[in-house]
Amino acid sequence: EDKVVQSPLSLVVHEGDTVTLNCSYEVTNFRSLLWYKQEKKAPTFLFMLTSSGIEKKSGRLSSILDKKELFSILNITATQTGDSAIYLCAVGPNTGNQFYFGTGTSLTVIP
């Protein structure tokens, strides 16, 4: 059965901390892994990962994929209160119709 598991389910950190969010998957014919940020509205796109070992970076956020061990991590350095959100991971198969979503990691950054 195809599935995506995110950990931890929730996380509370102080401003300035660095956090690592995890996404592991078991999806037949893997094609891509997507990270989204959701703040009480529609998920907004962060990264798409298709190749192992190539880091994607945007400001304080970065992500990398390990296709051998079937997981991805999302790192956020120097966290800010604006980083508080649910972070969703989704995995797409090569020719499938469905992306498989994890349940998300709820991140709270306190001042």
Add this chain to the structure above:
Amino acid sequence: NAGVTQTPKFQVLKTGQSMTLQCAQDMNHEYMSWYRQDPGMGLRLIHYSVGAGITDQGEVPNGYNVSRSTTEDFPLRLLSAAPSQTSVYFCASRLTRWGGNTIYFGEGSWLTVV
């Protein structure tokens, strides 16, 4: 750029009522889908369409109907609302069914069934 547009944003229904959530995209995307999001459950696929005239069921299709008469529009119909359908609904689209395309989401529709 409008992207994916959903209406209404908020709706309260009585048990047994029917309603339609509207979704339109202006990106000429082939693939459109509806998700519901419930606490602790993540995003679950209700129905999807890979092109005009073609629809199929996702993970949780019971109680919902869809149609795709045009590339742009993909309405979701609740036939006889039940409290279990209280949820946040997201319409989403991507260029093709290929798993290498980014998913674009609408703003969401908050539905309460009393």
